[in-house]
Amino acid sequence: MLTGKKIVLGVTGGIAVYKAVDLVSKLTQAGAQVRVVMSEAATKLVTPLTFKEISGHAVAIDMWCANPEFNVEHIALVEWADLMIIAPATANVIGKMAGGIADDLLTTTILACQKPIIICPAMNSGMYNKPAVQENLQKLKDWGTIIMPPAAGHLACGTIGIGRLPEPIAIVEFVKHYLAATEGDLRDLTILVTAAGTREAIDPVRYIGNRSSGKMGYAVAKAAADRGAKVILVSGPSVLKPPASVEFISIESTQQMLDAVLEVYDDVDVVIKAAAVADYRSRKVENQKIKKSGDEGLNLVLDKNPDILQILGQRKKQQILVGFAAETQNLLDNAQEKIKKKNLDMIVANDVTLPGAGFNADTNVVKFLFPDGQVTSLEKMPKSEVAEAILDIVREKSKK
Numbered sequence: 001m002l003t004g005k006k007i008v009l010g011v012t013g014g015i016a017v018y019k020a021v022d023l024v025s026k027l028t029q030a031g032a033q034v035r036v037v038m039s040e041a042a043t044k045l046v047t048p049l050t051f052k053e054i055s056g057h058a059v060a061i062d063m064w065c066a067n068p069e070f071n072v073e074h075i076a077l078v079e080w081a082d083l084m085i086i087a088p089a090t091a092n093v094i095g096k097m098a099g100g101i102a103d104d105l106l107t108t109t110i111l112a113c114q115k116p117i118i119i120c121p122a123m124n125s126g127m128y129n130k131p132a133v134q135e136n137l138q139k140l141k142d143w144g145t146i147i148m149p150p151a152a153g154h155l156a157c158g159t160i161g162i163g164r165l166p167e168p169i170a171i172v173e174f175v176k177h178y179l180a181a182t183e184g185d186l187r188d189l190t191i192l193v194t195a196a197g198t199r200e201a202i203d204p205v206r207y208i209g210n211r212s213s214g215k216m217g218y219a220v221a222k223a224a225a226d227r228g229a230k231v232i233l234v235s236g237p238s239v240l241k242p243p244a245s246v247e248f249i250s251i252e253s254t255q256q257m258l259d260a261v262l263e264v265y266d267d268v269d270v271v272i273k274a275a276a277v278a279d280y281r282s283r284k285v286e287n288q289k290i291k292k293s294g295d296e297g298l299n300l301v302l303d304k305n306p307d308i309l310q311i312l313g314q315r316k317k318q319q320i321l322v323g324f325a326a327e328t329q330n331l332l333d334n335a336q337e338k339i340k341k342k343n344l345d346m347i348v349a350n351d352v353t354l355p356g357a358g359f360n361a362d363t364n365v366v367k368f369l370f371p372d373g374q375v376t377s378l379e380k381m382p383k384s385e386v387a388e389a390i391l392d393i394v395r396e397k398s399k400k
Contacts, residue, residue, distance in 0.1 A: 001179040001226065002172070003031030008081040008113075010106050011051070013041025014088035015156040016122040016165035021046060023087055023168040024054045030172060035060070035077060039093070039106045063105045078113040085175065086110070088122035088165045091133050097145070098136035118146040118178065120171060125161030148174050176226065177245045184228020185395055191229045192261065192268040193221040194275035194308075196236035198254045202300065203286040210276050211359040214238035216324070216383050217274035221246050223387040224272075232268065234260045236275060254278050254305040261308060265315065270394050272322045273309050274348075276359075281305050313343030320397050322390065325349040326358065335369050345397060346370055348390060356380045368393065 007027060011020045020036075027034050036051040037060045048059035060077065078084065086093065093107065097119075102108040110117065119140065127133060128150060141147050148171065151164040166174070181187055195217020199207040214235055221233040222243035231246040234257055242248040251257045254277045265271070280302035290298065309323050323344045325335040328351065335349035350366045352358030357365040357380070364386050368376040378389060 001176045001183070002027065005032045005179070006080055006082045007032050007034050007175075008077050008084045008109065009034055009036050010084060010086040010089075010093075010110060011036060011038045011042045011046075012086065012088055012090045012093045012106070013039050013045060014090045014122045014165070015045065016088040017042050017045045019165050019168055020087055021050055021054060023085075023171055024051060026168050026172050027175075028055065030176075033057075035080070037061070037077065037106050037109050039104060060105055060109075063108065075112055077109055078115060081113070081115050083116040083118065083175075083179075084110070084113050085118045085120070085171070087120035087171060089119040091121075091123050091127045091130075094119065094121060094133060094136050094140070098139045116144075116146060116178070116182075118148060118175060120148045120165055121150050121163075122165035123150075123163050124155060125159060125163045128163045146178060173244050180226055180228040182228075184226070186224055186391065187228030189224075189229045189269045189394075189398055190232070190267065191224045191270040191272065191394075192232045192234065192264060193217050193224065194234045194257060194261065194271075194273045195221065196238040196240075197276045198236045198257055198278045199252050200254065200278045200281035200305070201285045202282050203288065203290045205289050208278050208280065208282065208302075210278065212236070212276035213360045214240050214275075215360070215362065216364060216386070217272075218243060219383040219387040220272050220274055220390060223384065223391055227391060229270075232264055234275070236277075254281065254308065258306050258308050258311065261312065265312065265319070266317075268319060269398065270320045270322070271312060272390065272394070273312070274324050275308075276324075276326060277305065277308060279305055307342075309338075309344070310342045313341075316343055320345050320394055322394065323347045326352050328353050331367070332369070332375065335367070336373070339369060339371055344371070346390075346393060348386075 024034050034055045035057045051059045096107050102111040150162055151166045152162045153164050155163055196214030197210040197212035199209045201207050218240045221231050225231045225245045233246045234249045249260045251260050283301040283303045321344050325338055325347050327334050331349050331351050335347050339347050347369045348366050350357050354365050356363040363380050364383050365380045366378050
């Protein structure tokens with residue numbers, strides 16, 4: 001989302017200005033062009049030369065210092081830009097923005113800007129919580145300014161509380177999400193993704209499960225969010241961190257996953273069911289740990305779990321329904337049967353015995369099958385790229 005984007009970064013005189021240097025670096029690494037406008041106070045903390053070397057552009061500071069690149073600098077900068085970021089945004093500049101004050105190049109540039117403005121407040125907790133600052137922030141928000149909330153933690157004054165400038169990587173992700181929500185090709189879709197395996201309890205310490213890590217489902221959820229979709233991720237147990245900007249629902253059993261999915265199913269446009277659910281559950285769950293008894297084995301009676309995908313297929317209305325088939329034999333036959341039986345619009349099939357495919361791997365080797373018998377085979381590729389390929393098809397189907 002940042003490739004080729006033109007960003008004006010306004011830097012004010014907060015102690016967190018040192019993070020703005022790293023922010024410029026990360027934005028440019030992500031493909032953006034960045035021009036920096038500094039307040040005079042900011043130059044007391046970090047030299048303009050630092051920003052010039054990192055951004056590759058001269059830094060704008062003085063209203064009265066002619067820049068041969070621009071005739072009317074504050075106007076030319078915002079006409080050039082796609083968006084403007086103020087980081088750190090001190091209480092002082094927030095107050096000036098709310099009051100329409102333009103007494104230096106930075107505030108004049110802000111006032112002239114008709115493009116989206118993202119501000120990242122950074123200050124002492126006492127300042128941030130003052131009614132005047134909160135009222136100013138609310139006023140700016142009401143006017144359409146995008147506010148990234150400050151982080152909490154150790155502050156420069158030695159206290160612990162809210163007011164820290166978020167880490168540069170978090171700001172970059174915030175900007176990406178904003179751009180995705182306003183420009184992403186999936187921004188009009190609500191996508192439900194299921195991921196990881198489910199667990200069926202045997203006793204308080206044992207369960208029936210499978211080898212699914214959740215990597216494929218989490219990759220789909222992240223890619224969809226990055227492309228602007230509203231994403232609901234329903235996940236079984238996984239060591240993976242949920243992607244930013246998704247609604248995350250944690251479950252354990254197949255029944256819990258079914259309940260969570262059905263609660264939102266009527267309101268979603270797409271379901272991508274990448275979870276590897278347990279097909280069976282123990283008929284009896286012991287309240288205490290089952291102890292070993294001599295040389296005797298353990299007999300479990302298993303009952304069949306509800307087939308989530310089939311239930312969704314039976315209830316399908318406007319939804320695009322995408323299933324997964326992890327097989328060890330007869331891949332195409334088994335996958336094609338699932339498409340018909342479960343009323344799917346598409347199934348992603350993979351032979352988990354192939355090198356670089358299946359559970360816990362970072363790559364996958366898949367085939368896309370469709371109700372009309374069409375089959376599209378993909379080479380081995382990272383699961384993130386498989387996710388993008390799935391979403392490309394979802395996008396096209398959503399237009400029909």
